[in-house]
Amino acid sequence: MAEAHQAVGFQFTVRPDGVDVKLSQEVIKNIYLSGVTAWKKRAIQFKNGVLAGVYPASPSSWLIVVIAMMSTLYIRIDPSLGMIDTRAVLSAILFATGLWLFLIFLLRYTLKALLSYHGWIFESHGRMSTSTKVWLTLVKMFSGRRPLLYSFQASLPRLPVPSVDDTIHRYLESVRPLLDNEKFNQMEILANDFRDSKAARLQRYLVLKSWWATNYVSDWWEEYIYLRSRGPIMVNSNFYVMDLLYITPTHRQAARAGNVVHAMLQYRRKLERGEHAPLRALGTVPMCSTQMERIFNTTRIPGIETGRQSSLHFRNIVQHLTDRKHLVVYHKGRFFQVWLYTGGRHLLPSELEMQFQRILNDTSEPQPGELKLAALTAGNRVPWARARIQYFTQGVNKASLDAIESAAFFLTLDDEPQGYDSAKSNSLDSYAKSLLHGKCYDRWFDKSFTLISYPNGKMGVNAEHSWADAPIVGHMWEYVLATDCFHLGYTEEGHCKGDVNKGLPFPNRLQWQLPEECQEVIEASYLSAKQIADDVDFHGYLFNEFGKGLIKKCRTSPDAFIQLALQLAQFRDQRVFCLTYESSMTRMFRDGRTETVRSCTSEAVAFVRAMEDPGATRLALFRKAADKHQNMYRLAMTGSGIDRHLFCLYIVSKYLGVDSPFLKQVLSEPWKLSTSQTPQQQLNLVDINKFPKYVGAGGGFGPVADDGYGVSYIIIGENLITFHISSKFSSPDTDSYRFGQHIQSAMLDIQELFKPINDKKTVELANHVQLENGKKHI
Structure with a gap:
């Protein structure tokens, strides 16, 4: 197949007269571009890390302090009071750097002291006292300009312990x-x-x-509230977020999924670089951004620990990885791995649409046990933990499970339309239940979130709760919907905009070898989860x-x-x-x-x-x-x-x-x-x-x-x-x-x-x- 040949970087054949080596220029070019993109990403992350690390100061302020200190060497003034040798340039630079760092900590602790004041929140709406106005002015003064997502983290006060x-x-x-x-x-x-x-x-x-x-x-x-739980997280812990209420930008399932996934990748890139603006109350008081770190590339993994006196203590862990380059798609009982990058860049919306359409067009049957495999994440946690250890620690099962758990997120291409319909009295009821639990086996409830795409173009999110709270998911979802509708857009026919690169390799079908015993555990988890879902x-x-x-x-x-x-x-x-x-x-x-x-x-x-x-x-x-x-x-x-x-x-x-x-x-x-x-x-x-x-x-x-x-x-x-x-x-x-x-x-x-x-x-x-x-x- 052409796709298979494009996936090979080089080929060689041993001949009597030597070795014939054939290089694929396209693949070598993609490798080069991927490397360039990776180094650019590291450079931007390093730069933004430095900017956030010294905030509310800036690297340029260090240069100003150094220049000011160096100028004292010429006018024979010693601001260090004898701490440095005024004739040594290096000594002056070191002192200036120390002074600069001291000023940074002073600014931070001053801002932290200001943010520890909460009298403003108890004032009547629309009636701001003079003291609060002065306080807001000081907060703005010490907050610096153009903060990045994590710029205020070191300046936020600690949660006090009440009496x-x-x-x-x-x-x-x-x-x-x-x-x-x-x-x-x-x-x-x-x-x-x-x-x-x-x-x-x-x-x-x-x-x-x-x-x-x-x-x-x-x-x-x-x-103790989330990770020590032994019960099902479906319905009992996970929550959902709906799509736009009245608008459906396109009724083409693959196209809508393409735009939304691309918008999520844009959001993730800004998140990894710390380029989102921090959320601020009154436009001034910063909020903590820690929870946002685990939106993507995160999975809740069950585990069993042996404690004292031979008792079993159950504990999940939240596994967060960095820079995942694929997602896993579920459709009609099959799991597919879709790569999100080509040539060192994100796939375009049109390219993502083509990949998702290929999955929708795939008519292959699920492998034995594959249809309801995700029910393991919907049922009780202990059977899932034991099955994971027994059946998913080696071979193709381990490789496929690793692909799911290391994915940026999980996408379900659903086969039943949902969404609000004013002509149907219970449309929101059905939509909510679909997002909350679905069929109990078509969402991977352990992923930080499962993106759900419906045949009529509607979308939704099912989110795992341990890693963050609903406002964090809501922040991402607002960005994604606005980007989808007002920046990316669609053609008149409802397709994603842009050219289609038909040379992309087909999505990779994940392989499973699930013995009868494992299938019995899957079925038991499904029946347990279905009983919960039917009761909602x-x-x-x-x-x-x-x-x-x-x-x-x-x-x-x-x-x-x-x-x-x-x-x-x-x-x-x-x-x-x-x-x-x-x-x-x-x-x-x-x-x-x-x-x-x-x-x-x-x-x-x-x-x-x-x-x-x-x-x-x-x-x-x-x-x-x-x-x-x-x-x-x-x-x-x-x-x-x-x-x-x-x-x-x-x-x-x-x-x-x-x-x-x-x-x-x-x-x-x-x-x-x-x-x-x-x-x-x-x-x-x-x-x-x-x-x-x-x-x-x-x-x-x-x-x-x-x-x-x-x-x-x-x-x-x-x-x-x-x-x-x-x-x-x-x-x-x-x-x-x-x-x-x-x-x-x-x-x-x-x-x-x-x-x-x-x-x-x-x-x-x-x-x-x-x-x-x-x-x-x-």
Whole structure:
């Protein structure tokens, strides 16, 4: 075959008169170009590493300091106060370099001290105090110009350890509305006993860790919440992100996949070079970028460790590699390896489209056991770990598994269309379930993310959770969709733009030799995963009666508004209140991840009960509950949350062998309502006011409790909020569609509280406009 010949760099034949050597100029040229590209990449990474390493200074500032020091040799001034020999040029340069490094550390620690101030976040929206304005000016002054992605990492403050008294006080306050007097008194006794007897010792170890580690929570959070889990990660841990809601740029599956994969490669190149701009609150306060390092080339790998007393301890690891040059594609039970580079450059979108179309056109049958192989990553982790050791450590199985686990990411070319369709009432439900679990064997759930391409041109992402949180995946996805639609584009026929290089070698089919015993493990994992997937009750709901625009007119936080609506919906659905989890970020601190906001407060309960009492003063109670929620959210963001502190105290207690009934009780409490807001417009690459149809549908996750709800929501523009609601069919007390109806009615009922005020404002505005027009007419 022509492709096979092009893959050979040289051939030789032994003849009686000598050796005949034939070189392939095309391959030699590609080897040369690949080497040039690799060295250019190393040079750019080194340069950007230096720039980030000395930030907020710059290499040119070193030259300025050296020149200034050298000039003192001629005017016989000794700024070193005798530390250097003013006649020695080398001595002056060394002193200048030391002074320059000292100034860099001074700038960094000054910026770190400024960023440790969080008073600004507690101020009312739109009302900035003079002290905050001065503080922002100083932060801008010390932040330098044109920062790279990792420029601020060394200047971010460490996550502080809250005091035990504050944490216990806030914890008791959070559970007060959920417990009757007797149970609350029992919990209060447990909490006070813990505080007075064991907390001080555990806290000392935690403070010590906070001094030594860059973040006292994040490594234990990844280890014990994610990597020590034995249960399936499909549905229970992984989450999904949807495509654009209303727009499908092309209905050609291979073309859309080609553009999206190429956009991801562009994003990865900027990521590896550190060229993305760091995310900054208020456009000034930097956020930690550590999680972004593992977006690509990352896989969660199961493993079994033998511990003391012959007990087995299960632990996954997160394997992150660098500079992977291929991806693996799954289609109709077959796995293909696709190279992403040729001649030292990325494949063009048109070339990627051709490769994916070749896979779509391939009619070969799956090998024995290959169809459902990926179900191993969907089922329980221990059988997968044991099967991996027994069947995938040698031969073709090892080579093929290595290809998957070392790939940049995993791509599934699905064979069933999905996406939002306004004519179908359950289109979002089906779309969400497809992204969350699919057929249980057509996504590689261990990869950092699986990109999913549908026959109608729609896309989506299933993401593994241990390596990062949803905003990180959302950041990449925003870049990819904007690049796909507004920079790469398509031809009139819906194909990718650019010429097609038909000389590219065909995608390589991965080979497997799976014995019957292994196939039985695969089938068992599939059946286990299918039972979980079939139990997921999902409902996607577009709330378009109003959105952020009207909520802001009510002078309240959109997130607080929605959270109180969820509390009202929960009470109407279950007739009881429950422990509620809302995720917030702690990325204003080095290596920060998330913290919990306990949204079911005494103030929220009072408001909800008032909504069921026609004679109550509902609006005043709403404002009080909303203010309470905003304050709790701000405390969580600034390191004064409850749950991560208690979690780490519990881990320390286990290490020390300290038994704490209080910590056991806290860590065993179920979150029957788990909520999260999907971030939007992190990059602001698309003006949604100008292009209102180019908005994403957000993403979601599976239910956390067997008898509870998982709710993810995204506030899209000014007039739309999307809800993703999950629960379990096996629970007789939950129904995702019913809960969606309760959310709708709760949102409308709360909006009615503000209607007289908003109507009055509308009338006043209309009268003012009419008066102004009258003046102009006169």
